[in-house]
Amino acid sequence: MSELLSIMPLPALIIIGLLIVASVILIVYSYIKERTLEQIRGDVYQLVLKAEHRYKQSSAGKQKMKWVVSQARKLLPSWLQIIISEDALVKIIQVWFDEVKDLLDDGKVNKSYR
Numbered sequence: 001m002s003e004l005l006s007i008m009p010l011p012a013l014i015i016i017g018l019l020i021v022a023s024v025i026l027i028v029y030s031y032i033k034e035r036t037l038e039q040i041r042g043d044v045y046q047l048v049l050k051a052e053h054r055y056k057q058s059s060a061g062k063q064k065m066k067w068v069v070s071q072a073r074k075l076l077p078s079w080l081q082i083i084i085s086e087d088a089l090v091k092i093i094q095v096w097f098d099e100v101k102d103l104l105d106d107g108k109v110n111k112s113y114r
Contacts, residue, residue, distance in 0.1 A: 047072055068093060
């Protein structure tokens with residue numbers, strides 16, 4: 001790394017870094033534009049339902065989440081699998097799952113399920 005710094009000036013490295021970040025943002029945006037967030041969320045909800053039927057024990061929550069995350073990762077394009085970590089996907093899916101539970105308790109997403 002120090003060799004790279006001695007060969008390339010810092011502003012050039014910053015510009016290259018910004019170009020990489022901009023490229024990643026553009027790629028993620030194009031994927032989301034192609035498949036709306038609602039479509040992606042719908043696919044994940046279907047996986048949650050399949051997990052509920054697959055693992056009937058009430059104590060299998062972690063096992064269900066692990067299965068849903070592994071299946072959801074397979075739905076992502078390979079380049080996006082590299083960008084989004086498994087931990088990040090778990091957090092996203094957990095937020096969506098909590099919203100569904102909140103909606104089901106009284107028909108509104110109002111954080112009444114806590």
